[in-house]
Amino acid sequence: MYTIPALVVLISVWIVMxxxxxxxxxxxxxxxxxxxxxxxxxxxxxxxxxxxxVLERTQPEALVMGLSERLEAAGENLASLSIMKMQQxxxxxxxxxxxxxxxxxxxxxxxxxxxxxxxRDEIAAFINAMAIQMPKESTSMDYAKVxxxxxxxxxxxxxxxxxxxxxxxxxxLL
Numbered sequence: 001m002y003t004i005p006a007l008v009v010l011i012s013v014w015i016v017m018x019x020x021x022x023x024x025x026x027x028x029x030x031x032x033x034x035x036x037x038x039x040x041x042x043x044x045x046x047x048x049x050x051x052x053x054v055l056e057r058t059q060p061e062a063l064v065m066g067l068s069e070r071l072e073a074a075g076e077n078l079a080s081l082s083i084m085k086m087q088q089x090x091x092x093x094x095x096x097x098x099x100x101x102x103x104x105x106x107x108x109x110x111x112x113x114x115x116x117x118x119x120r121d122e123i124a125a126f127i128n129a130m131a132i133q134m135p136k137e138s139t140s141m142d143y144a145k146v147x148x149x150x151x152x153x154x155x156x157x158x159x160x161x162x163x164x165x166x167x168x169x170x171x172x173l174l
Contacts, residue, residue, distance in 0.1 A: 041173055047107035048170040051116060054101050055159050055166070058123055060151045063090050064144045081140040087131040090147075094124055112165045119158040126151060 056062060067089050068078045081089070098120050105113045130147050151157060 044107045044173060045170065047104040048166055050101050051104050051108065051166055052163060054097050055116065055119060055163050058094050058097050058120065059157075059159050060123070060126075060147045063093055063123075063127075064148060066093060078144065079139060079141050083131055083134055083138060083140055083143045086140040086143055087127055090127050091124055094120060094127070108166070109169060112162070112169050115158070115162040115165045119162040122158040126154075 057066065064078070067086070071077055071081070078086070105116075108116070127147065130150060131143065134143050134146065
């Protein structure tokens with residue numbers, strides 16, 4: 001006679017306690033997530049900024065200007081380079097920029113990272129293709145002009161596509 005009501009009370013208490021503990025656990029997880037977001041969001045924003053800089057620095061205009069500045073600092077000029085040497089230096093700069101910021105991939109989505117890597121691969125292929133197409137009598141200055149003009153006139157560039165993906169993802173944090 002007392003067993004059935006006792007079991008009903010026991011089951012009711014167990015259900016209420018289980019729900020209470022579950023709600024409390026969800027609340028703690030949400031607070032933990034909120035606290036970690038305060039730390040992670042600024043780090044992710046810095047990663048987006050760094051990757052945006054990489055994309056800007058690896059466009060032909062920036063690559064040529066950077067190489068020119070480095071050469072001037074060393075007492076040389078862009079005209080003194082052969083096309084092959086200039087091509088090698090531009091590719092080296094692209095590789096170093098990306099290698100230096102490789103760890104930033106953990107802060108962006110796989111899709112955005114794929115677009116960034118695509119931009120890197122496309123600029124390297126573009127640098128090589130333009131060097132191959134240059135006539136033998138061309139100078140490095142001719143190569144620089146062709147490189148910048150052809151990339152600019154190439155329509156929507158992989159850099160622009162990657163930058164747009166990066167901006168859209170960063171806006172999602174705000």
